[in-house]
Amino acid sequence: MNDFLNALRDDHRDFDEGKLEDHHGKTPFDLFSVWYKEAFEKEIEPNAMSIATAGQNGQPSNRIVYLKECLDEQFIFYSNYLSDKGREIADNPKVNLLFFWPQLQRQLRIDGVAKKVSEVISDEYFNSRPRGSQLGAWASMQSQKLESRNMLEEKLMELDKKYPNYVPRPPHWGGYVIEPNRIEFWQGRPSRLHDRIVYEKSGLDWKIYRLNP
């Protein structure tokens, strides 16, 4: 093992960047807006979030995607509907999102239910993407085995010829919207006595409570 890995157990950094007061609005979205703005100012990839899914066999899996929109208090990202995550969401729409904002010593854990956005919203977003990404969405059978990198690049060249101008959205590519039902705001505090505030949906309202760190 190299020295960096050996040093892991001796790393006892403390958290002293902020605190989470008791009054932060009736819904989690005001606080989310404040935190997102601060993350936007301080973090390199503020909109990178992990999304955990578990399909029929119950095996959780996790990967990073980009939050592309926060609309009507819902979180939207885009992907391939036939990818592993897409198949798992089709099996079981319950997902968990995680934002980690290390400069701010914060994490945000979101439980929710995912569903596909309308075709109109997917088209609008797809049309706004750079041409390379549009062709890439056609070329990549995301999550399926690929024999060689070359095959992917050849496919991309063929697609470039097939669609010299407008690139339509592939039917298997589009957005997911996640409607949250539980959001935990975590703020690192000294001596591991972190602040954890949970908003949990209860009918039309949100119950708010604090958790032990």
Ligand SMILES: Cc1cc2nc3c(=O)[nH]c(=O)nc-3n(C[C@H](O)[C@H](O)[C@H](O)COP(=O)(O)O)c2cc1C
């Ligand atoms: C910073 C970052 C952003 C990413 N954004 C997306 C995204 O918005 N949509 C997406 O499908 N994959 C995105 N990926 C790739 C995914 O992490 C993952 O490799 C891919 O979606 C396949 O996952 P799956 O096989 O579990 O379906 C991103 C990866 C990174 C590191």
